[in-house]
Amino acid sequence: MAQGAPASTLRVRGLVSRFGTQVVHDGLDMDVQPNEIFGVVGGSGTGKSVLLHTILGLRTPQGGSVELYGKDVQQMAAADRSGLVRSYGVTFQNGALISSLTIAQNIQLPLREYYPASEKTLDELAELNLALVGLAPDTGKKFPSQLSGGMVKRAALARALALEPKLLFLDEPTAGLDPISAAAFDELLLYLHSQLRLTVVMITHDLDTLFRTCSRVGVIVDGRMISGTLEDMLRNQNPWIHEYFHGPRARARAAAVPGAAAAPTENNG
Amino acid sequence: MNQSMSAVSLESEGDDWRLHLNGDWSPAALARIEAQLRSIPDGLHGVLVCDWSQVQTPGIGPAWVLLARLDELGTSHLEIRHAGDPPHFLELLQKLRAGSHAAAAAPGESPGLEGSLAELGRWAVLQGSEARGVIGFFGSIVSVLGAAFSRPRALRPSSLARHVYETGVTAIPIVSLIAFLISVIVAYLGAQQLGRFGADIFVVDLVTISVLREMGVLLTAIIVAGRSGSAFAAEIGVMQLNEETDALRAMGMNPVELLVVPRVLALVIALPLLTVIADAMGLAGGGLLALLNLNIPLPQFISRLRESLAPTTFWSGLIKAPVFALLIAMVGTYRGMQVRDSARELGRLTTVAVVQSIFFVILADAVFAVLFVQIDF
Numbered sequence: 001m002a003q004g005a006p007a008s009t010l011r012v013r014g015l016v017s018r019f020g021t022q023v024v025h026d027g028l029d030m031d032v033q034p035n036e037i038f039g040v041v042g043g044s045g046t047g048k049s050v051l052l053h054t055i056l057g058l059r060t061p062q063g064g065s066v067e068l069y070g071k072d073v074q075q076m077a078a079a080d081r082s083g084l085v086r087s088y089g090v091t092f093q094n095g096a097l098i099s100s101l102t103i104a105q106n107i108q109l110p111l112r113e114y115y116p117a118s119e120k121t122l123d124e125l126a127e128l129n130l131a132l133v134g135l136a137p138d139t140g141k142k143f144p145s146q147l148s149g150g151m152v153k154r155a156a157l158a159r160a161l162a163l164e165p166k167l168l169f170l171d172e173p174t175a176g177l178d179p180i181s182a183a184a185f186d187e188l189l190l191y192l193h194s195q196l197r198l199t200v201v202m203i204t205h206d207l208d209t210l211f212r213t214c215s216r217v218g219v220i221v222d223g224r225m226i227s228g229t230l231e232d233m234l235r236n237q238n239p240w241i242h243e244y245f246h247g248p249r250a251r252a253r254a255a256a257v258p259g260a261a262a263a264p265t266e267n268n269g
Numbered sequence: 270m271n272q273s274m275s276a277v278s279l280e281s282e283g284d285d286w287r288l289h290l291n292g293d294w295s296p297a298a299l300a301r302i303e304a305q306l307r308s309i310p311d312g313l314h315g316v317l318v319c320d321w322s323q324v325q326t327p328g329i330g331p332a333w334v335l336l337a338r339l340d341e342l343g344t345s346h347l348e349i350r351h352a353g354d355p356p357h358f359l360e361l362l363q364k365l366r367a368g369s370h371a372a373a374a375a376p377g378e379s380p381g382l383e384g385s386l387a388e389l390g391r392w393a394v395l396q397g398s399e400a401r402g403v404i405g406f407f408g409s410i411v412s413v414l415g416a417a418f419s420r421p422r423a424l425r426p427s428s429l430a431r432h433v434y435e436t437g438v439t440a441i442p443i444v445s446l447i448a449f450l451i452s453v454i455v456a457y458l459g460a461q462q463l464g465r466f467g468a469d470i471f472v473v474d475l476v477t478i479s480v481l482r483e484m485g486v487l488l489t490a491i492i493v494a495g496r497s498g499s500a501f502a503a504e505i506g507v508m509q510l511n512e513e514t515d516a517l518r519a520m521g522m523n524p525v526e527l528l529v530v531p532r533v534l535a536l537v538i539a540l541p542l543l544t545v546i547a548d549a550m551g552l553a554g555g556g557l558l559a560l561l562n563l564n565i566p567l568p569q570f571i572s573r574l575r576e577s578l579a580p581t582t583f584w585s586g587l588i589k590a591p592v593f594a595l596l597i598a599m600v601g602t603y604r605g606m607q608v609r610d611s612a613r614e615l616g617r618l619t620t621v622a623v624v625q626s627i628f629f630v631i632l633a634d635a636v637f638a639v640l641f642v643q644i645d646f
Contacts, residue, residue: 099611111330117299121334128333131365145610164296164329195361196329 009034009069009167009199010055016063017050024050026223028064037193037200038227039210041244042220048203049093051220052171055201056090057081068167086114088167089160093175095152097144103130103155104140107162114163129158134188150181154188161192170202174209186212207250219244277305285316290335295326302331306338314346322353329358336366406603409525410533417530428531429538436497436532437539441546443496444489448547451488452480452554460563469563473570474577476555481578485548486586487634490593493540494626498601501532502622505605506615514606529606533598540594544587581646589637593630600626 012030024047032038042048053059055066057073066073068084076084097106104126111125127137133154144152153173160168174182186209193200204210210217211230218227221240234245244250276298278289294302339349351359417423459475505528508514514524559565604622608615
């Protein structure tokens with residue numbers, strides 16, 4: 001990735017989010033460069049999900065701007081927005097698969113909406129997306145309630161990939177998975193990232209995932225975001241960040257971190 | 270590039286073939302690409318070279334569809350190569366394609382006589398286990414009620430009061446209105462017919478007996494089945510979906526005691542009271558119509574009403590109310606407890622709860638009608 005790369009894929013400036021008198025974001029800035037895996041970290045109640053909802057346009061912030069591919073999400077006309085929605089894929093924390101549809105129908109749902117094609121082709125595309133996330137073709141005939149937690153996460157990822165996005169938003173993709181499934185998900189994500197050249201924004205609390213996959217990390221502290229590479233974070237003296245990356249659970253991982261990942265170093269504290 | 274240009278064009282090069290891929294190969298062009306791929310003739314031999322050099326925006330879906338079509342053309346006679354800077358994901362897709370190919374082609378079961386017999390057997394077993402489930406459910410309600418003799422707290426008075434309020438008190442306006450209107454309609458239509466024989470005064474008998482014996486309680490039960498039967502099924506069903514009932518069990522509490530019995534008891538209390546109100550409103554409606562339409566003054570209406578009433582008329586209606594309440598509440602809560610897995614199940618079972626409880630109420634009413642005639646009640 002070149003240092004002088006074009007505009008950021010995602011650019012948030014001065015974001016303010018309030019619920020009544022409670023201020024969640026107070027001038028939050030965030031930049032995601034093309035083709036990186038960006039991890040968003042923060043304590044409970046620091047507004048990680050609020051940030052995601054704001055970026056996706058599901059929530060109107062009290063101030064600030066969100067730009068995706070250089071276009072302001074809030075200022076956008078409805079017609080442009082529908083085109084924008086197709087350019088990214090989202091997985092929600094609990095999968096959010098439609099429970100009355102089979103997995104294959106879930107994957108075909110956005111395809112049917114946007115790209116008319118024959119049933120045979122739709123079946124083939126469902127099979128493709130299942131294969132991409134490492135699920136067997138007969139998984140498509142099952143209903144979400146018949147799948148295990150790990151399979152639900154993969155199926156949700158398959159649905160997010162259906163429209164061939166360049167940008168993926170993942171909300172806690174490994175939460176609730178056993179370490180083996182979570183590690184397998186990490187590998188899957190890295191594999192898809194390299195093969196499909198995806199940009200990934202991931203909210204996660206899983207330190208293993210963070211150290212394994214993310215090229216840069218943004219930590220939400222006091223309503224603002226401090227971002228940088230993992231090495232920057234390990235050196236950061238902010239009490240919360242220090243506690244997070246040097247706590248008892250993190251110490252073991254930190255010892256195992258390989259050399260700095262090749263990623264642009266941008267440290268806006 | 271020209272939009273009308275075909276996305277696929279086949280060209281022969283001696284014994285070999287060259288498949289030119291052109292222009293827009295993004296998912297948006299999927300339908301067009303798919304149709305044109307189908308126009309490639311079957312039965313090609315030799316080498317087929319896919320030329321990607323003219324493709325502008327290669328998409329994963331269209332590439333996958335192309336690979337699927339190439340597989341269909343047959344790999345035994347045809348050797349397929351890709352040229353002209355194929356997209357970076359093509360290799361991945363080919364690998365996936367090989368994997369999924371091996372996994373496919375599982376033989377399907379043939380439905381014969383054996384299959385339909387098995388289907389019948391499965392159905393019978395399902396019905397059997399359903400019947401056992403219903404009986405078990407009834408038994409668990411009875412056992413909670415039995416335990417309540419030694420431990421009155423098991424009846425959950427506060428929860429009971431809430432449900433009496435929700436199923437009874439809040440239903441008073443709609444039950445009153447409907448009972449009133451229906452009895453006005455009956456009296457009005459009855460007066461038209463009876464007036465021909467000069468028997469206007471029998472309108473009072475008609476209204477009194479029909480409202481007290483049948484319509485008061487039946488209408489109330491049907492309204493309550495629609496209001497509360499569905500609410501019971503939906504409330505308990507959502508708790509099932511959220512694993513709330515499992516949480517209660519895990520804490521050593523009995524969901525039947527906490528969720529089912531208060532609702533059943535509340536409805537058994539509320540429905541007779543609603544029936545009394547419906548009876549009163551029905552008689553009021555009849556009296557009003559008699560006054561306005563037939564010029565029967567109220568004192569005469571009341572004295573005629575007394576004459577037409579047998580001692581058992583009122584009770585023969587009211588006695589049915591607790592039975593109907595039991596049926597409605599048990600069907601609603603049972604269907605709610607059956608909800609598993611999905612939002613669709615919740616909707617289906619809520620519908621089933623309402624339909625079945627109305628059906629059972631009317632069935633029970635028919636049984637009562639025959640019974641009362643037989644014992645001359």
